[in-house]
Amino acid sequence: MTVWALLREIKSMGYQGGSTLLYRYLGQGRAEDAPAPPSPRRVASWIMTDPAHLSPGRTTRLQEVLDCCLELKQATEHVRTFADLLTQRQGHRLDDWIADVRAGDLHPLRSFAEGLLIDHDAVVAGLTLPYSNGPTEGVVNKIKLLKRQMYGRAGLARLRKRILLTIASN
Numbered sequence: 001m002t003v004w005a006l007l008r009e010i011k012s013m014g015y016q017g018g019s020t021l022l023y024r025y026l027g028q029g030r031a032e033d034a035p036a037p038p039s040p041r042r043v044a045s046w047i048m049t050d051p052a053h054l055s056p057g058r059t060t061r062l063q064e065v066l067d068c069c070l071e072l073k074q075a076t077e078h079v080r081t082f083a084d085l086l087t088q089r090q091g092h093r094l095d096d097w098i099a100d101v102r103a104g105d106l107h108p109l110r111s112f113a114e115g116l117l118i119d120h121d122a123v124v125a126g127l128t129l130p131y132s133n134g135p136t137e138g139v140v141n142k143i144k145l146l147k148r149q150m151y152g153r154a155g156l157a158r159l160r161k162r163i164l165l166t167i168a169s170n
Contacts, residue, residue, distance in 0.1 A: 038065065047076045050083070071106060078109055091128030094120075139167065 003026065007019055038046075038061060046054060046062040054062070066073040078101055085093055094116070101113040116123050143163055150159050 043072075047079055048083075051080070074104055075106055075109060078104070078106070085127055089128055089130070091124040091126070094124055094127060142166065 003019065003022060007015075007022055010022075043062065043065055046058055051059065066076060078097070081097055081100075084090065085097060098113045098116060101109050104110070146163055146166060147159060150162065
């Protein structure tokens, strides 16, 4: 239907505006029935989010996207299963997950799974034990930040003093 035909039809219904306003309205996409497809980044964020934390609208949109692509649906199942392994400390299920991924046709995930096999014992320990080197990494990150901030301003003695004072105050 052309804009002029649409204009005649809505004028007969009582529309008072002109063609310019109608062009603007149509140009903004307000007359479209279907929403624009989500960006790949948005779909990835929906996949990585715990399904319990997705709104019903986002769950529906994600399901529509997954229904269109079987490989993406399989990848989503593998990613969510791996997320359960991580969050629930179920390292004993890692071998089953790797076997499932290796049996599929998803080459990037297969490569990731085979990379986990290189240091299998450490990965299982990381998925099972409650210990974490997160606090240590945080301190190292803070030291690197301080070093960047002081670059070219003072010597090693001053940097050492600032690091010790910063860490002691936390």
